Amino acid sequence: MGSSEFSWKLADHPKLPKGKTVAVVVLDGWGEANPDKYNCIHVAETPAMDSLKKGAPDRWRLVRAHGTAVGLPTEDDMGNSEVGHNALGAGRIYAQGAKLVDLALASGKIYEGEGFKYIKECFDQGTLHLIGLLSDGGVHSRLDQLQLLLKGASENGAKRIRVHVLTDGRDVLDGSSVGFVETLENDLLKLREKGVDAQIASGGGRMYVTMDRYENDWGVVKRGWDAQVLGEAPHKFQSAVEAVKKLREVPKANDQYLAPFVIVDESGKAVGPIVDGDAVVTFNFRADRMVMLAKALEYEDFDKFDRVRFPKIQYAGMLQYDGELKLPSHYLVSPPEIERTSGEYLVHNGIRTFACSETVKFGHVTFFWNGNRSGYFDPSMEEYVEIPSDAGITFNVKPKMKAVEIAEKARDAILSRKFDQVRVNLPNGDMVGHTGDIEATVVACKAADDAVKIKFFK
Structure with missing residues (x-):
């Protein structure tokens, strides 16, 4: 569909007043499951997330990040960070x-x-x-x-x-x-x-x-x-x-x-x-x-x-297995061609955005969010900040990762009043969880919760 055949104009939100900054915070690897000693989110101290859930139970929703909800064939298909951020950024489901x-x-x-x-x-x-x-x-x-x-x-x-x-x-x-x-x-x-x-x-x-x-x-x-x-x-x-x-x-x-x-x-x-x-x-x-x-x-x-x-x-x-590493460099089936993502709509409507994460997930709040597209839609309307991840270590060694730094950048962006949307990814639950180190993952979950607290409660 050519750009002349549809309108980029977004209708005003029925509930959100104009001039309010909207924060989109992806807690990567965070989910809800039955509480037990291996459920690190349950074991960890997470007062900020607990208060958000308890403070607005009628607005608390579970979002599915696997299966047909992100364009995979069946509910048995596990999601991943790339397809999840594609779906979040596009606001639509594409085959994956x-x-x-x-x-x-x-x-x-x-x-x-x-x-x-x-x-x-x-x-x-x-x-x-x-x-x-x-x-x-x-x-x-x-x-x-x-x-x-x-x-x-x-x-x-x-x-x-x-x-x-x-x-x-x-x-x-x-x-x-x-x-x-x-x-x-x-x-x-x-x-x-x-x-x-x-x-x-x-x-x-x-x-x-x-x-x-x-x-x-x-x-x-x-x-x-x-x-x-x-x-x-x-x-x-x-x-x-x-x-x-x-x-x-x-x-x-x-x-x-x-x-x-x-x-x-x-x-x-x-x-x-x-x-x-x-x-x-x-x-x-x-x-x-x-x-x-x-x-x-x-x-x-x-x-x-x-x-x-x-x-x-x-x-x-068969596909590219790691979008961050560009691995492998050749693949038989290309990622979906995702058009008219939310980021593109926002710049067309004069809405200024700020995106930030550390290296391991920076591409997810920019490249994947924007439909597998590099760079800015409009540099005058957007600011992307990458915080370098700790190099050469497994993430269970430093499970707090860069959560505090990401949170502080987001807080400063919100307080600057320069941006209408601030989106960040806190990778701790995902990256430390992948190591299988229970103790480190509990620390990681608390670090992500602390970061949420910095953003909203300080």
Whole structure:
């Protein structure tokens, strides 16, 4: 819709008087759940938030930050900071995550994008490797999306394809891996009948191979790297179905913790290690358990484990997994095209805005809030302040982070009377919560509450 076809004019708010500054405070990672000793918000002293809730119970609302409320396909889909701030800033719901992938695959748009063109450059001489969770659970990946991608890639010139499977048993029933591998093998057989050299190259259980998160255990990623890139694993099989069945017979084995394996030919040589000139796609749409592998595949300067070999590949994610790190730099499905965000409406209506957070969430109250758009809409109407995050430490070491500094900047902006909207993000609950350190997260929750107090009660 062109700008001439609609009005930027906003109607006056029925209750908020003109001239009042509106503060939008995102307490990242903050939520409500049953009280217990692991509920850090409940355990922490949070007098400011408690008083806001008790002071206006009729106006206290819970806002959903996952599932269909932020454009994800089902209520089982976990939200994240990026989609949450997209939705908050846009004031509308846009397709995100798996839904975005479904639309791109259904329309064929995925094969016209820059990401696919980038990996396609390798199709003549190299192999296309697909790495991800083999599951129909719909949390991290979906089998039907992989099937469509295999079909589409082969129709668009991929002559040699290797799939590196990660078995699930967490989002789906344990033991279902055998059926998934059989289905995939059947699809690959049909591709081979059409002249495409397509087969499974390696595998392993998701919690033991590749899919670690939050840099908890790089050994998990290394086991995957050894099998997928180096073609080395403690178990070698000529058939993936046989591999999964046999490895499940090991005492206490299950799909989640299946040992890594590689598929070899009759001479015992791995059929699909990743080498120079190959293309690699990680086909999970959910980010949290793909970021670590993305770093290993993309970063020249990498010291988390000895990669032994760092192949010169063209790598793309199904989506971009980390908008802040711009990781990976290439991806098959672009973020949604979000237009006419609240920030743009505000400048068109002469409403002055101030946005502030520390580095780890600064992009969320600016870039993501503004619909994945860098910079100002109108520098004369907006001021963005970034407070540098503590570099080189995990956030549980300094759980108070920069909450006080953010709060003071916001308070000063409010008192300056220069701004009509002041928006900030207090990252403590999210960033410290991700570390899994209970004591530190309790400190973090109190720090966020203290920051709210500085903004409104002092």
